[in-house]
Amino acid sequence: MKTSGSSVSRRSFLKSSAVLAAPLVIPGSVLGLNGQTAPSNKITMAGAGWGMQGPGNMGNFMNEDDCQVVAFCDVDKEHLKQATDAINGRYGNQDAKGYHDYREMMARTDIDAVMLALPDNWHGLVSVEAANTKKDIFGEKPLARTIREQQAIVKAVQKNGRIWQTGSWQRSVDDFRLAAQIVRSGMIGTLKEVHVGLPAGHSDFAGTGSKTQVTAPPAQLDYEMWIGPAQMEDYIEGRVHKNWRWNYNIGGGQLLDWIGHHCDIAHWGMDMDNGGPSEIKPVQVDFPESTAVWNTATKYRTELTYPGGVKMTIAGGHDDIRGGTKWIGTDGWVWVDRGGFEASNSEWNDPKKRRAIEYKTPLYTTPGHFRNFLDCVKSRKPTVTPVETAHHSAIPGHLSLIALKVNRTLKWDAAREEIIGDEDASKHLGREYRGPWKLA
Ligand SMILES: NC(=O)c1ccc[n+]([C@@H]2O[C@H](COP(=O)([O-])OP(=O)(O)OC[C@H]3O[C@@H](n4cnc5c(N)ncnc54)[C@H](O)[C@@H]3O)[C@@H](O)[C@H]2O)c1
Numbered sequence: 001m002k003t004s005g006s007s008v009s010r011r012s013f014l015k016s017s018a019v020l021a022a023p024l025v026i027p028g029s030v031l032g033l034n035g036q037t038a039p040s041n042k043i044t045m046a047g048a049g050w051g052m053q054g055p056g057n058m059g060n061f062m063n064e065d066d067c068q069v070v071a072f073c074d075v076d077k078e079h080l081k082q083a084t085d086a087i088n089g090r091y092g093n094q095d096a097k098g099y100h101d102y103r104e105m106m107a108r109t110d111i112d113a114v115m116l117a118l119p120d121n122w123h124g125l126v127s128v129e130a131a132n133t134k135k136d137i138f139g140e141k142p143l144a145r146t147i148r149e150q151q152a153i154v155k156a157v158q159k160n161g162r163i164w165q166t167g168s169w170q171r172s173v174d175d176f177r178l179a180a181q182i183v184r185s186g187m188i189g190t191l192k193e194v195h196v197g198l199p200a201g202h203s204d205f206a207g208t209g210s211k212t213q214v215t216a217p218p219a220q221l222d223y224e225m226w227i228g229p230a231q232m233e234d235y236i237e238g239r240v241h242k243n244w245r246w247n248y249n250i251g252g253g254q255l256l257d258w259i260g261h262h263c264d265i266a267h268w269g270m271d272m273d274n275g276g277p278s279e280i281k282p283v284q285v286d287f288p289e290s291t292a293v294w295n296t297a298t299k300y301r302t303e304l305t306y307p308g309g310v311k312m313t314i315a316g317g318h319d320d321i322r323g324g325t326k327w328i329g330t331d332g333w334v335w336v337d338r339g340g341f342e343a344s345n346s347e348w349n350d351p352k353k354r355r356a357i358e359y360k361t362p363l364y365t366t367p368g369h370f371r372n373f374l375d376c377v378k379s380r381k382p383t384v385t386p387v388e389t390a391h392h393s394a395i396p397g398h399l400s401l402i403a404l405k406v407n408r409t410l411k412w413d414a415a416r417e418e419i420i421g422d423e424d425a426s427k428h429l430g431r432e433y434r435g436p437w438k439l440a
Pocket residue numbers: 048049050051052053054073074075076079100102116117118119120122140141142167168169225226228240241242243244257
């Protein structure tokens with residue numbers, strides 16, 4: 001490791017100063033750069049997954065002056081070309097390098113942080129590899145496809161001292177924070193009930209829903225690598241890009257697609273970022289035929305019991321459970337969703353009252369979800385949605401799905417993270433990996 005003068009790289013400095021790990025970004029004004037950040041002081045980033053979510057995430061990072069995107073990875077050659085074209089177009093050069101195998105990209109020692117927007121079957125392996133190769137990580141929700149994979153990610157991130165931000169961006173939006181503050185401040189009295197309202201059905205995000213025939217994969221897609229650790233299935237276009245979430249081999253349906261948003265906010269209000277339910281009861285579910293191309297639940301409902309006897313209902317397609325998050329207490333209620341905020345007391349939405357509530361019960365406030373990640377990469381302080389939070393926010397979704405599948409009430413030991421006394425249900429905490437892939 002170089003130790004002297006200007007030859008010390010930002011990365012080797014960070015490695016050698018685990019405790020300090022202070023930001024090295026020197027304001028450009030000091031260097032006579034008209035307020036711009038000197039190239040050598042930028043956070044070097046890479047990304048994986050240029051599908052529905054990846055481009056927007058990378059666009060947000062590329063808009064930040066102290067971040068330089070240098071590489072991208074995708075197993076679809078067309079998506080990869082779109083990614084490198086977009087990155088190089090943004091910077092006006094040809095510097096961004098494309099990768100097919102994430103392990104080669106992660107092996108680079110000049111990359112500080114990565115953005116991962118991959119189908120759920122890949123979250124576990126790629127996140128663990130990123131943490132073990134000392135990258136800070138902006139990862140997507142749900143944290144992973146199973147609880148066992150989530151535990152592996154948490155362990156790898158903690159062991160390697162990495163900064164983690166989850167794409168649960170609702171925590172960076174004022175309305176969601178205010179709602180959580182109202183609950184935490186006791187303004188609705190003692191919390192009794194929480195509603196987590198999620199979408200039902202399936203949405204044809206890729207416009208490929210009618211393509212249900214088995215065909216050969218297109219030449220630009222490495223389908224073997226796209227399937228990765230999941231079970232090998234015939235290629236059917238309608239269940240690959242974007243629509244993979246409607247097939248249990250790769251995703252978890254609306255329930256798991258949304259749990260990392262609305263249950264994440266529910267937990268924020270409940271102060272449950274490191275806790276969870278003790279009981280999960282299946283109430284209703286409509287599963288399509290297991291052989292259907294889209295086989296994830298189209299309508300579902302579970303009831304969960306939390307410490308203090310607080311009841312949570314998680315539901316999709318049930319009219320009495322409104323989309324978004326609602327907390328009901330002995331003295332009132334508050335409901336929040338994207339673009340919607342209502343409460344039993346309309347004054348709570350008054351801008352002046354809002355400021356008083358925020359002052360009385362402060363909660364983590366960010367300057368923006370992406371900016372928060374970069375700031376934390378420099379400060380080494382936790383982001384607003386660290387890995388432990390993402391883990392606990394998604395667990396109620398995973399357990400609900402297991403309870404619905406085995407069709408019986410589960411008892412959950414939230415501290416040990418084990419299903420109590422049900423060996424058969426416990427098998428669903430993980431999934432068998434297709435060789436040669438192994439979860440460390
Ligand atoms: N935070 C949000 O609001 C939000 C919104 C949409 C999606 N997401 C999340 O983003 C993630 C991706 O979802 P999407 O809808 O963008 O999926 P997508 O199918 O549109 O895109 C995934 C991309 O990853 C690529 N890929 C697959 N396996 C790969 C591998 N091993 N290495 C490199 N690339 C690989 C695919 O070829 C594809 O280009 C999911 O976790 C999803 O839940 C989050």
